[in-house]
Amino acid sequence: MEIRVERSVRRQRTVSARFEHGILVIRIPASLTLEEEQRWIHRVQQRLTPLHTPGADDRELSDRATKLAQRYLPVHLPSFQIRYVNNQQWRWGSCSPQTGEIRLSHRLAQLPEWVRDYVIIHELVHLIYPNHSNQFWRLVARYPLAERARGFLIALDAIEHNPHSLAGTSSEEHLERTSNTMLTKE
């Protein structure tokens, strides 16, 4: 990956990174030391590593997300990439609003399509609201099966974790359990 670092005297604290004609351009304050510069380059690269070449199922997922957004979300969404991952860190999905990265658990591919659609919508709305506020839920609720799908996932969690009881689970906690990129508490 070709990287160009530009130092700016006008910049005080902020660091920005973006692709320009295939080159990763990182802009940093002129006051940073070389060591800090290296640290920033490393940090930006780490952020980018999870982006991989999408497979066929990821393309299908991406098309589906675009369709769902057009149909149910009457807002302008920032650009995003969505893909499947085999990751046990969180159960169903996660969203990094800063990078526009949405990851869905491979396990969702085995669930009914309307449930997977709900998780896609849920994560898409996190691009706008990185929380579980009332505004967040109002937008999610534009997908008519949202409540039913939440119930489905809560029940599934309960059955898998405690076959004798359906009580005591929180769907949100289970949806994005320990994702460090999403706030799971309001």
Ligand SMILES: [Zn+2]
């Ligand atoms: Zn969420």
